[in-house]
Amino acid sequence: MVARGEREHVLVVGGAGFIGSHVCQRLLRSGHRVTCVDSLVTGSVTNVASLLDDARFRFVELDVTLPLPRWPDLGTPDSVLNLASPASPKDYQRLPIETLRTGSRGTEHTLELAVRHGARFVLTSTSEVYGDPLEHPQRETYWGNVNPIGPRSVYDEAKRYAEALTMAYHRELGADVAIARVFNTYGPRMRTDDGRMIPNFITQALSGAPLTVAGSGTQTRSVCYVDDTVTGLLALWRSGLTGPVNIGNPHELTVGQVAEEIRRITRTTSPVISIPGAVDDPRRRCPDITVARTQLGWSPEVGLHEGLRRTIAWFAASTEPVSHTSRTS
Structure with missing residues (x-):
């Protein structure tokens, strides 16, 4: 492994989003300087509000799909971490063209910036590149089973293109890159209205509404706590790895099991009911994390019950819904 500098300047693109804001916070705690860039399409300044008074932190509202000459001066980053993209089906189906542009133009522009400064570039890709997988669990060598014209394709193909572009910059220009394929992640700062399974179930349970399971509830997911x-x-x-590397929890659960665990923790009497399933919804999802375990020394440590307990406590303590800031593209 190659040790990063103790006092690096790290540019976090999509840094006001759910995962991005936790990345910014962790980097600051480790002594780094952080420039957080976000268009606020699905992110929120609320997520990084506690960081704004730190002299080592800077927030810049910026649409990374704009050409580089239109970007403000962001200084000289030592690393660029690209987490920019709508990530929930509700968001990327609401913003299909923006999602594709973020994965294509946004990735190209952030790669160009990284190459210009000789910075390490990390692309946060997704398990959705595997589509509805025919291999289980999914290894990084699996090429996927993706419908290129379905309603989920704008996200799936944007990330697949972003991976291809990242590797092209690596092969042709010698860019120092890495690709992380992130599986389902949950935790504090998820939006109550983002439409994904865990925030939906928690919001419903806390309000006494029925927990709505799409489809049969037998489809599986692996959920990883944000920390x-x-x-x-x-x-x-x-x-020094290039990857791709799966980052996720290899403990496979049915959607119905997740709903029941949330019912137990919240002690709700709300029933679980079925609603129509989503088009192209993967039937099984579970990462093989052998590469992460053996080459990064990483594996998840927070169990489902503890992770959900922390997340539910955060949702319950929130005085108002955490929602995105609307912006006209």
């Missing part, structure tokens, strides 16, 4: 995901991402950043 573990961030630790994995930063372990990849600090390493």
Whole structure:
């Protein structure tokens, strides 16, 4: 492994989002300077509000799909961590063209910036590149089973293109890059309205509404608490690996099991009911994290019950919904 500098300037793109804000916080705690860039399409300044008074932290509202000449001076980053993209089906289906542009133009622009400054570049990709997998669990060598024209394709293909572009910069220009394939992540700062499984179930349980399970509830997911995901991402950043590397929890659960665990923790009497399933919804999702374990020394540490307990406590303590800031593209 290659040790990163103790006092690096790190540019975190998409840093006001759910995972991105936790990355910014962790980097600051480790002594780094952080420039957080976000368009606030799905992120929120609220997520980084506690960091704004830190002299080592800077927030810049910026759409990374704009050409580089239109960007403000961001200083000289030693590393660029690209987490920019709508990530929930509700968001990327609401913003299909923006999602594709972020994965294509946004990735190209952040790669160009990294190459210009000789910075290490980390792309946060997704398990969605595997589509509805025919291999289980999913290894990094699996090429995927993706519908290129389905409703989920704008996100899936944007990330697949971003991975291809990242590797092209690595092969042709010698860019120092890494690709993380992040599986389902949950925790504090998720938006109550983002449409994903865990915030939906928690919000419903806390309000006494029925917990709505899409489809049969037998489809599986592997869910990783955000602290573990961030630790994995930063372990990849600090390493000399190119990847891709799966970052996720290998404990496979059905959607119905997740709903029942949330019911138990919240002590709700709300029933679980079925609603129609989503188009192209993966039937099984579980990472093989052998590469992360053996080459990064990383594996998740927070169990489902503890992670959900912390997340539910955060949702319950929130005085108002955490929502995105609307912006016209």
